[in-house]
Amino acid sequence: MNDTFLRACRGEKTDYTPVWLMRQAGRYMKEYQEVRAKVDFLTLCKTPELAAKVTLQPIDILGVDAAILFSDILIAVEAMGMPLEFHDKKGPILGDPVRTKAGVDRLAIPDTEDSMPFVLETIRILRRELTVPLIGFSGAPWTLATYIIEGGSSKNFLHTKKMMYQNPGLFTALMEKITATVIEYLSAQIAAGAQAVQLFDSWAGILTPYDYEKTIFPHVKAAIKALKKYDVPVIYFVNDCAGLLDVVKKCGADVIGIDWRVDMARAAKKLGKKYSLQGNLDPLVLFAAKEHIEDRVKDILFKAEPARGHIFNLGHGILPETPVESAITMVEAVHRYGRND
Amino acid sequence: MNDTFLRACRGEKTDYTPVWLMRQAGRYMKEYQEVRAKVDFLTLCKTPELAAKVTLQPIDILGVDAAILFSDILIAVEAMGMPLEFHDKKGPILGDPVRTKAGVDRLAIPDTEDSMPFVLETIRILRRELTVPLIGFSGAPWTLATYIIEGGSSKNFLHTKKMMYQNPGLFTALMEKITATVIEYLSAQIAAGAQAVQLFDSWAGILTPYDYEKTIFPHVKAAIKALKKYDVPVIYFVNDCAGLLDVVKKCGADVIGIDWRVDMARAAKKLGKKYSLQGNLDPLVLFAAKEHIEDRVKDILFKAEPARGHIFNLGHGILPETPVESAITMVEAVHRYGRND
Numbered sequence: 001m002n003d004t005f006l007r008a009c010r011g012e013k014t015d016y017t018p019v020w021l022m023r024q025a026g027r028y029m030k031e032y033q034e035v036r037a038k039v040d041f042l043t044l045c046k047t048p049e050l051a052a053k054v055t056l057q058p059i060d061i062l063g064v065d066a067a068i069l070f071s072d073i074l075i076a077v078e079a080m081g082m083p084l085e086f087h088d089k090k091g092p093i094l095g096d097p098v099r100t101k102a103g104v105d106r107l108a109i110p111d112t113e114d115s116m117p118f119v120l121e122t123i124r125i126l127r128r129e130l131t132v133p134l135i136g137f138s139g140a141p142w143t144l145a146t147y148i149i150e151g152g153s154s155k156n157f158l159h160t161k162k163m164m165y166q167n168p169g170l171f172t173a174l175m176e177k178i179t180a181t182v183i184e185y186l187s188a189q190i191a192a193g194a195q196a197v198q199l200f201d202s203w204a205g206i207l208t209p210y211d212y213e214k215t216i217f218p219h220v221k222a223a224i225k226a227l228k229k230y231d232v233p234v235i236y237f238v239n240d241c242a243g244l245l246d247v248v249k250k251c252g253a254d255v256i257g258i259d260w261r262v263d264m265a266r267a268a269k270k271l272g273k274k275y276s277l278q279g280n281l282d283p284l285v286l287f288a289a290k291e292h293i294e295d296r297v298k299d300i301l302f303k304a305e306p307a308r309g310h311i312f313n314l315g316h317g318i319l320p321e322t323p324v325e326s327a328i329t330m331v332e333a334v335h336r337y338g339r340n341d
Numbered sequence: 342m343n344d345t346f347l348r349a350c351r352g353e354k355t356d357y358t359p360v361w362l363m364r365q366a367g368r369y370m371k372e373y374q375e376v377r378a379k380v381d382f383l384t385l386c387k388t389p390e391l392a393a394k395v396t397l398q399p400i401d402i403l404g405v406d407a408a409i410l411f412s413d414i415l416i417a418v419e420a421m422g423m424p425l426e427f428h429d430k431k432g433p434i435l436g437d438p439v440r441t442k443a444g445v446d447r448l449a450i451p452d453t454e455d456s457m458p459f460v461l462e463t464i465r466i467l468r469r470e471l472t473v474p475l476i477g478f479s480g481a482p483w484t485l486a487t488y489i490i491e492g493g494s495s496k497n498f499l500h501t502k503k504m505m506y507q508n509p510g511l512f513t514a515l516m517e518k519i520t521a522t523v524i525e526y527l528s529a530q531i532a533a534g535a536q537a538v539q540l541f542d543s544w545a546g547i548l549t550p551y552d553y554e555k556t557i558f559p560h561v562k563a564a565i566k567a568l569k570k571y572d573v574p575v576i577y578f579v580n581d582c583a584g585l586l587d588v589v590k591k592c593g594a595d596v597i598g599i600d601w602r603v604d605m606a607r608a609a610k611k612l613g614k615k616y617s618l619q620g621n622l623d624p625l626v627l628f629a630a631k632e633h634i635e636d637r638v639k640d641i642l643f644k645a646e647p648a649r650g651h652i653f654n655l656g657h658g659i660l661p662e663t664p665v666e667s668a669i670t671m672v673e674a675v676h677r678y679g680r681n682d
């Protein structure tokens with residue numbers, strides 16, 4: 001077992017800098033497209049043999065140091081009771097968006113074994129097959145709340161912020177229900193074999209630091225605290241985090257994942273004593289020439305040096321249009337030029 | 342003439358904190374909708390009497406301390422030679438996106454008097470009517486480049502970043518042509534009577550600090566330098582700027598406009614000695630109750646105190662769904678609780 005990733009999460013010495021890519025199992029890879037040609041996205045998520053198969057694809061092809069469960073953050077929202085559909089162009093659609101007390105009351109805190117057994121079965125299959133650690137994941141409470149309230153993606157998050165500002169009591173009740181779901185869901189993933197868990201706060205960056213600290217952060221901090229009782233690293237990925245670092249540094253996770261819009265040197269200075277850092281190449285750099293990709297990898301590796309640990313990653317999910325060779329170039333450059341403690 | 346806004350731009354003493362709102366002339370106001378019901382958006386921009394009329398509406402209704410020319414940043418791109426259409430749902434569409442040398446070569450550096458006389462005429466009308474200063478504006482070079490290369494709005498800015506990474510020579514040639522256009526366009530607005538100018542870098546925040554500093558910043562800095570020879574304040578609005586402040590602080594403008602995702606106290610500490618600051622209430626706070634709006638206004642006013650000057654504004658354009666009374670509440674709160682040097 002290659003445990004470099006887990007060691008880096010804990011800030012232990014490693015022989016080299018480990019690397020994986022957000023959305024590393026995905027459309028940019030022809031092997032994935034072959035599987036996906038036969039089933040729709042949700043069926044793929046819910047069929048353990050297939051979900052495990054695509055999870056494994058990037059491990060050998062890219063040579064990454066960790067696998068991440070193939071799934072979607074909205075699977076848990078569907079289990080809470082909202083009908084979920086994926087449209088190739090429009091993205092996810094959740095039926096009957098929650099904007100009232102009755103809506104919040106209707107949501108369940110699902111038992112993972114009962115309502116998402118396929119996720120746990122995928123994890124069990126993967127643990128038998130994998131030679132690198134397996135990361136489980138969930139959306140962070142706030143990010144899930146935006147989907148639950150908007151009913152899908154959004155431009156301005158009008159309904160979500162309206163509820164947050166106009167009905168703080170109802171908003172808190174919703175956040176508490178989601179947080180309980182996140183804790184139960186990730187606890188079950190860990191019990192099934194996930195060796196680390198990542199909370200994706202994909203929409204944290206649309207908040208003022210004021211609202212993030214006061215209204216959102218207590219919930220994600222509570223989730224992290226509950227998960228810390230298990231002996232697996234907790235990674236908190238905060239998208240568009242440049243304005244939130246002073247708050248994020250109090251989260252208590254093992255690893256902070258940062259997006260590409262913040263300088264790694266600033267993040268390392270601000271967070272690197274208490275946390276390992278994960279990130280943060282702009283996914284679009286993978287459209288550059290090989291030499292430029294290598295230069296940018298070296299720049300980030302160098303800037304991350306002051307942090308207690310570094311897991312190289314993109315600053316966001318890899319795009320479907322990305323050339324696979326560029327992802328391989330990135331992984332090889334990280335392994336060649338990374339730290340050697 | 343109420344010159345509070347201009348004095349605050351220059352960091353001079355003022356009797357109170359001036360305030361205006363990005364997109365203050367717009368759909369949230371029924372008086373605007375009445376005008377817009379009769380003409381389409383582009384016709385409104387290009388008809389001086391009507392553009393002046395809607396520019397004036399918020400001055401009395403809201404009681405703001407500055408007017409901003411009613412227009413659109415893509416007007417100048419159309420004048421460079423790209424066909425422009427606005428669709429109510431899909432936003433702006435620019436025909437024949439520029440992705441090749443031939444495309445860049447085809448773009449003109451327009452003479453404003455020849456190709457956008459309606460903008461200058463609107464300014465001349467407004468200067469006769471207004472009792473507060475008039476702000477002219479342009480898109481910043483990078484933001485205009487994204488529209489020119491993508492042909493409209495974008496999610497990942499794939500084509501723009503592809504050109505930036507794959508063909509830096511061509512990208513620089515395009516940026517130089519746009520920068521020359523911006524300088525000519527704003528110089529003409531100033532000559533016609535604009536008393537301050539704002540550069541909107543609405544898409545600065547999708548860049549890594551690395552690319553922003555190396556590839557984008559030299560052009561906007563050159564534009565600011567060229568405009569500084571006129572005796573009017575230059576405002577540089579940088580959207581999603583939290584990760585870019587260390588670079589932005591070298592821009593040389595009079596005022597830095599910041600979005601809502603950065604804490605005003607941090608911005609004031611980082612930028613406030615050299616610059617006046619403009620911003621930064623989350624436009625969505627205007628959906629909250631009156632007391633909450635007032636509390637948030639006070640919080641920002643307090644945090645901006647260390648800056649040499651403060652112009653209160655939203656952190657982004659006001660949304661069409663916003664209640665007018667909330668905008669009035671905000672303006673009144675700024676005037677009531679703002680600085681009194």
